[in-house]
Amino acid sequence: MNIPDGILCSKTHEWVLEEDGCVSVGLTDWAVEQLGDIVFIELPEAGSTFNKDEVFSTIESVKAASEIYMPISGEIVEVNEQLINSPELINDDAFSAWLIKVKPQDFQQDSQGLLEYDDYKDEVQ
C-alpha cells in the first residue's frame, strides 16, 4: 500500500490530504484492517456541509456498523460514487479509496489537531 506524502490522520481514524485547496477524506489502513470485509457504505450528498467531529458517513463490515467523523469542517464537493457499489475497494487500498472531497472552512486551524501518519501509527499500535 502506498501512503501518500502529506497525509494527516485523526484520532478517530480518518485521513485527510490537502491538494490545491481541496481536501480528500478517507479511512486509515489501520481502521480498515480493524473493520475487516467492508460490505456497505452510506455517503452524504455533495453540497451538504458538516462541522468537524460530526458524523458524515456510516460504514458496515460483515460484523458491525461504524460511524465516520468529519476530521475538518467544510462543504462536501464530491462523493466517491464508485464505493457505493464496490465498497470492497476500501479494503483493497485504504488510501486510494477516498470517501469524500471537501472544500474546507479553515484547514489551517482544523488540521492542527491532526497527526502525521507515523505519529498516528505510533498512537494506535
Added chain:
Amino acid sequence: MTTMTDKKTSLYDEHIKLNAKMVPFGGWIMPVQYEGIIKEHHATRNFAGLFDVSHMGEVYIKGKDSLEFLEYIVPQNLSQLKEGQAIYCQLPNKEGGLIDDLIIYNAKNIIEDVDYLIVINASRIDFDVPFMEKEAQKFDVKVINKSDDFSMLALQGPNSQYIIDKMGVNIDNQPEFFTFKKVLLDDCPVFLTRTGYTGEDGFEIIFEHKYASKLWNKILSYKDEFMVVPVGLGARDTLRLEAGLPLYGHELNENTTPLESSLGFFIPKEKEKDYNGKKLILGQKLNQIPLRRKLFAFIMEDRQIARNGYEVYIDNKKAGIVTSGAPSPTLGKNIGFCMIEFENLPSDLVAKLNNIKENIGTKIQIMVRNKLYNARIAKKPFVKKNYKK
C-alpha cells in the same frame, strides 16, 4: 476490550500465530477472524473450515434415573435415543422460557461410566449447570460439569469427511448424521460427532486439551489438498444465520418459548411425562395457547443491513426487534431474524403471521439509523442445508 478474566482456550497461541483478530465472547477470548469473514465463510461452504469451539461446555449425566431426569428437563422424548445417537434439545425454565439449547448424546458404552453427554453454550454454563444440579436433587442422578476438561474443534464443509478419512477414520467408519463415536483421530483419542452449526456436513471433535495443538495443526496441514482454512466467530455467525440456526441470547432467551422461537418442529406433540414448562410449551404446540411473540426470518429489500437490537415496524407501527442480522455472503443479500410481539398487533395480522403458508413475503420495515427500510419475511433456512444423511 478484553479483560483479565477472559479465559483462553488451549489453542490461543495457535490463533495468535495465525494473526487472528481476538475478541471477548461469552467470557472467553476467541478468534473473530483470520484472513477475512467472507473468505472463511465461502471456504466452509465450498471446501472446509476449522473452528476452535473449545469454549462450549460439556456435561456428563450418570445414574439410575438419567433418562427420567433428562426427560424432565427437556421437552423431547429420549427413550428412543439409541447408544451413539444425538438429539437437538432445549432447556426450558419452569415458565417455558429457554435457559439454553443443547445437544444430548446417548453415551452409554461409549464414554466409560457415563449415560449421557450434553454439549451446552459457553455463555450459559454458569446458568445450566446450577439449574440441572438443582433439578437433579429429585432424581438418583449425577450432573458432572466437564467443561474445563475438554477442548473442541468443529470441522465443517463438504471436504471435512476426506480430511477425517486421511486422519485415520475411513469414510465408511465415520459416524452418521447426529451420531457420535469414540475413535483415534491421528492417534489421539477423541469423541467424533457428525454435528455442527453451519448447515454443512461436518464434524465436532471433543478431546483432552493436550491434543489440541496437534489436531489443529494436522487438520490445517490439509490446506492445499482439501482447501481447509481456520474460521473465526464472524463467519460462524453468518454461516449459522444462513442455515437458519438460532443463537442463545439472540433468538433464544428466558422469556421466549421454543414455539415462539420457531423451534416448534423439535417439540413432540405427544409426551406423557411431565417436563419443565410443559403446560405452555405443549399448549402452544397444540395451538391451545396463543403465541405471545414469534421469531421470523427476513430478507432486506433495501441495501441497509439490519443489526441486533434494531426496531422492526409493520405498517409504520413498532412491532418488534431484530435479534440477529448480517450480510449473507452466499446470497449476496442482507438477512436476519426478528422477534415480532403479537400483543399490540391487529388480530387478522397475527393470524396471517401465524399461518406458515401465508406469512412468507409479509412486508416489514427495519429502523436503520432513524430511517425505515423495507424487508420481507422469508423462509428459513436462507441457504439449503447440506447434511450428509
